[in-house]
Amino acid sequence: MIISILEIGTILGIMALGVYLTFRILDLPDLTCDGSFALGGAITVASLLSGIPVVYCIFLGAMGGALAGLATGLIHTRLKVNSLLAGILVMTMIYSINLRIMNGPNLPVPRVSSNEEIQSFEDLSGGTKLDDLFSDFGEMKVSTKSDIKVQSNIFNNEKDGSDLTLIILITCGIILVLGIFLRTDIGMAIRAFGSNKNAVQSFGISKNVLAVLGLVIANLLVGLSGSLFALYSGFADVQMGQSMIVTGLAALMLGEIILSKINIIYGLFAPIIGGILYQLLLSLAIKYGYRIGLLASDMKLLTALFIIIVIGVSLVATQKDGKKKLKKGVKKLWSNSKT
Amino acid sequence: MVKLKDIKVVFNKGTENEKVALDKISLTIKEGDFVTIIGSNGAGKSTMLKVILGEIFPNSGIYMIDDSVMNGTNSYKLAKFIGRVYQNPNSGVFPNLSIKENLILASKKGMRYLGFSKVSDFGVELLANLGIGLEKRLNTKAGHLSGGQKQSLAMVMSIISRPRLLLLDEHTASLDPQSSEKIMELTKRINIEYGITIMMITHNMEIASKYGNRFVKLSEGRISEDSIRDHVSAS
Ligand SMILES: Nc1ncnc2c1ncn2[C@@H]1O[C@H](COP(=O)(O)OP(=O)(O)OP(=O)(O)O)[C@@H](O)[C@H]1O
Numbered sequence: 001m002i003i004s005i006l007e008i009g010t011i012l013g014i015m016a017l018g019v020y021l022t023f024r025i026l027d028l029p030d031l032t033c034d035g036s037f038a039l040g041g042a043i044t045v046a047s048l049l050s051g052i053p054v055v056y057c058i059f060l061g062a063m064g065g066a067l068a069g070l071a072t073g074l075i076h077t078r079l080k081v082n083s084l085l086a087g088i089l090v091m092t093m094i095y096s097i098n099l100r101i102m103n104g105p106n107l108p109v110p111r112v113s114s115n116e117e118i119q120s121f122e123d124l125s126g127g128t129k130l131d132d133l134f135s136d137f138g139e140m141k142v143s144t145k146s147d148i149k150v151q152s153n154i155f156n157n158e159k160d161g162s163d164l165t166l167i168i169l170i171t172c173g174i175i176l177v178l179g180i181f182l183r184t185d186i187g188m189a190i191r192a193f194g195s196n197k198n199a200v201q202s203f204g205i206s207k208n209v210l211a212v213l214g215l216v217i218a219n220l221l222v223g224l225s226g227s228l229f230a231l232y233s234g235f236a237d238v239q240m241g242q243s244m245i246v247t248g249l250a251a252l253m254l255g256e257i258i259l260s261k262i263n264i265i266y267g268l269f270a271p272i273i274g275g276i277l278y279q280l281l282l283s284l285a286i287k288y289g290y291r292i293g294l295l296a297s298d299m300k301l302l303t304a305l306f307i308i309i310v311i312g313v314s315l316v317a318t319q320k321d322g323k324k325k326l327k328k329g330v331k332k333l334w335s336n337s338k339t
Numbered sequence: 340m341v342k343l344k345d346i347k348v349v350f351n352k353g354t355e356n357e358k359v360a361l362d363k364i365s366l367t368i369k370e371g372d373f374v375t376i377i378g379s380n381g382a383g384k385s386t387m388l389k390v391i392l393g394e395i396f397p398n399s400g401i402y403m404i405d406d407s408v409m410n411g412t413n414s415y416k417l418a419k420f421i422g423r424v425y426q427n428p429n430s431g432v433f434p435n436l437s438i439k440e441n442l443i444l445a446s447k448k449g450m451r452y453l454g455f456s457k458v459s460d461f462g463v464e465l466l467a468n469l470g471i472g473l474e475k476r477l478n479t480k481a482g483h484l485s486g487g488q489k490q491s492l493a494m495v496m497s498i499i500s501r502p503r504l505l506l507l508d509e510h511t512a513s514l515d516p517q518s519s520e521k522i523m524e525l526t527k528r529i530n531i532e533y534g535i536t537i538m539m540i541t542h543n544m545e546i547a548s549k550y551g552n553r554f555v556k557l558s559e560g561r562i563s564e565d566s567i568r569d570h571v572s573a574s
């Protein structure tokens with residue numbers, strides 16, 4: 001139970017990391033992620049079924065997400081469409097595209113594919129010619145063939161910690177790469193874009209390029225998360241991305257409450273921690289919620305309410321601060337005028 | 340170096356809100372000039388600077404830098420030649436970035452996109468020349484600075500890449516008299532020591548009378564006064 005919460009939570013955390021990138025770093029709210037999450041899953045499972053090695057399938061899933069981000073970015077910057085609308089347009093298109101990719105509303109992950117299947121795939125694609133082309137890989141192929149069973153999934157779903165280790169390693173890798181990237185010159189420019197959109201332009205950097213780049217990276221992460229999620233849960237579904245943005249935001253806010261972030265490196269952990277926390281709360285709510293009359297179908301309502309409450313509370317907190325400042329200012333003026 | 344010829348800018352053309360902001364303005368600025376621009380609200384001063392920055396494309400007329408036509412050139416391409424500082428101290432800096440990162444970004448010539456650039460010595464020197472100790476606080480977030488400090492940083496950022504032209508739009512308007520004076524002295528030095536051409540908009544008549552070797556007045560989208568005077572700021 002707790003181990004699967006950690007596993008799913010971390011995978012969702014990767015998605016929330018994408019949301020963090022658009023909502024916090026870029027300050028460019030993006031709704032593409034509902035689509036790119038499902039797209040990542042659909043591409044991964046579909047390409048897995050066509051015999052492509054699982055690692056490439058994950059890569060393709062992430063690239064699908066990146067492509068969705070590119071589409072949103074171009075619609076937003078070239079056609080000057082509001083980023084939210086651009087995202088909704090792309091998300092809607094992806095729904096249809098996913099149905100085509102999967103040739104139906106959902107697609108199961110083959111748990112273990114036998115050697116025969118691989119061989120038949122090689123036969124299909126004209127083994128000899130390919131072997132010539134990739135003669136360097138000849139040895140590798142022989143060893144693959146000699147295996148009795150070929151793993152078609154990176155997860156074994158045995159809750160023995162190996163899945164969790166793998167997920168955490170992937171996540172740490174992502175955080176490391178992203179953390180370094182955000183400190184490079186171009187990463188710095190992306191952060192600059194988020195804090196003052198118009199000024200980047202006056203320092204000779206195209207804000208359109210930065211917006212598109214940011215959206216591509218964010219949706220690449222979401223696509224990757226969707227890909228891992230599909231592999232983990234054993235299927236891809238056209239509905240699997242539904243209201244991901246809400247889940248992502250809730251996770252992000254939970255994480256930020258826990259690690260009230262300042263430094264970007266720590267900031268990158270917030271979505272992950274938040275993802276785990278979100279999954280934990282969700283499981284608890286589903287498990288014990290019935291006692292107070294909650295249904296599993298109420299969870300979306302609760303998640304959205306949570307976001308509204310967090311925004312409301314933080315707004316009231318800053319307003320209180322503002323009122324205090326105002327009072328102080330008035331007092332100051334008053335005492336100044338007396339002296 | 341900058342030449343505007345019969346520049347016309349019309350906002351909301353063809354609607355009932357149509358507004359002629361610049362009405363066939365012609366102006367030639369020489370290298371090294373310090374032009375002070377005044378005019379009442381809505382006269383078209385900011386619009387003129389935005390045309391030069393490439394943020395607004397004129398409806399008609401020609402805009403040239405040296406001998407090349409710049410009509411329709413994107414602002415981020417023009418940024419190589421042109422620095423700018425606006426009235427609002429928050430508009431010229433990146434609040435989420437440290438002072439150091441702000442400087443690196445502003446000296447975009449040193450940008451190695453996937454590499455890590457360092458602050459140039461010139462940048463630190465400029466910062467130290469301000470004399471307000473910012474060079475010792477390189478890791479402070481720009482958002483935590485006061486308005487005057489932000490504006491000083493913005494000035495340094497606008498010239499760190501050694502542009503040829505600096506556009507100032509009421510850049511001292513939100514500062515207290517002392518800070519304003521400091522920033523004006525810095526402005527003068529930028530013009531004289533670094534030889535950067537300056538176009539400065541101000542509503543402050545004291546500043547207008549004290550600084551600049553050329554004086555331009557705009558009224559309702561036209562140039563109503565254009566006089567060359569002694570480089571008062573040099574005295
Ligand atoms: N984006 C815009 N859309 C429509 N009208 C505009 C726009 N920008 C400026 N204007 C109009 O153009 C005219 C000139 O504006 P501009 O900002 O250049 O004035 P200004 O001389 O800088 O005034 P101020 O001293 O108040 O800053 C004004 O009437 C203004 O309302």
Ligand SMILES: [Mg+2]
Pocket residue numbers: 384385386508
């Ligand atoms: Mg103005």
